[in-house]
Amino acid sequence: MASIRREARIKTQPEAAWAALRDVGALHTRLARGFVSDTRLEAGARIVTFANGMVVRELIVDVDESARRVAWSARTDGLSHHSASAQVLPDGPSACRFVWIADLLPDEAAPVIAAMIDQGMAAIQETLEKDAS
Secondary structure, eight states: OEEEEEEEEESSOHHHHHHHHHOTTOIIIIIOBTTEEEEEEETTEEEEEETTSOEEEEEEEEEETTTTEEEEEEEOTTOSEEEEEEEEEEOSTTOEEEEEEEEEESGGGHHHHHHHHHHHHHHHHHHHHHHHO
């Protein structure tokens, strides 16, 4: 099983980053503008449209207030397994660490998913830092 982990230090208050992450239906407006173009909620899931046109149904597994962590599982034809989480960790009064972890099968999908996560992390950092200024 491939495991992808990315972490970025973001210059925004941890509370602001968590507010954006926990708003699972607003990826396209509050968290990853430019990477996600639309998000629609349905019972227990969200339908995410990425800027590249890909549409993915993601089951929301958990929104953990105390850990500031959201977990989800993507459902696509190309993946036999996908589980992911993102977490906001304090890093001083005006910064945080944003951690995104994804576990998936088949292993061969890892380069494509890793590239998407890298694009997503860049968009998240840009969105959150712009909103903090």
